[in-house]
Amino acid sequence: MELVTGGELFDRIVAKGSYTEKDASHLIRQVLHAVAFMHENGVVHRDLKPENLLYFNQDEDSKIMISDFGLSKTEDSGVMATACGTPGYPPFYDENDANLFAQIIKGEYEFDAPYWDQISDSAKDFISHLMCCDPEQRFTCQQALAHPWISGNTAYTKDIHGSVASHLKKSLAKRNWKKAYNATAAIRQLQMLRLSSNSNRIGQQQRATTSAFQV
Template sequence: MLPFQVLQQKPYGKAVDVWSIGVITYILLCGYPPFYDENDANLFAQIIRGEYEFDSPYWDEISDSAKDFISHLMCCDPNMRYTCEQALTHPWINGNTARTKDIHCLVAPHLKKSLAKRNWKKAFNATAAIRQLQMLRLSSISHAAAAASTSAASS
């Protein structure tokens, strides 16, 4: 998942890494990515607009402090986004605001499902690419045969 500065082909610095940490933290806490769409153009538009949610029931057990941390890391405006130093001083990181509840049983199924979708999409794209290559090969063979036929007829 590319940060929107990369998608917009703008120069970028450490703020992109901070955004990526926000995305990774989001995934680790709920088991699925903050942005998702089958269509890449729609996915990129979501990323650029910063459209994500803390969906219930998946985020119900996650502290408000964790959500605040992620929101500051994934702020669309890189000038308003937390710096590394600010992130390290956030109460969720250096305080006692994280809940002690084990969320593994809540996160693991969603993470597995998300990974399965990603693998399925890769397999689909690979199959489509192979099919396209086969079509190109058949097309070039038929063009070569037509050229040979035309050449033989004119001799």
């Protein structure tokens, strides 16, 4: 596999001094071309999210790479009904998992203020077509690539880095906390497995000793 050294998408955006809708449009165009290529070859990623979008290198104009195909499937695998992905991402929020999943299934979301106040109607229209629950109405990659926000000049060029970076920092902090929690849980589980393994080994040795005395 190719070595990717440019870092994650969120980190690059936060580190930049400015960011515009035009920058976002250029980024999403690359992602759409990559997803279209996968779909043309019968591959469904099933876990597209910011952490899985990496820059190829440190260059300012570096291309975006899609990573982590652990949940991906091929179309000839049959019906894909496995629960997968990362549900706790914008635009869906709820502390209760049942309510969160209900929101996702129904496609209930809002363009929350103040984060979306300065965003163009064209961007919101583009997103709405991608977030459509009805697969017959939802944009394909080719339709998305033809949308004015991607192929035209409707993406704003106003610098929105302040509000974007602030929101991303909160998401990064939450994600890093989850990583730390998961790492701690994994270590605890490994320790439990090790203790269980040692206990089983000691038990086997004791049984073997008892058998030897009986003989």
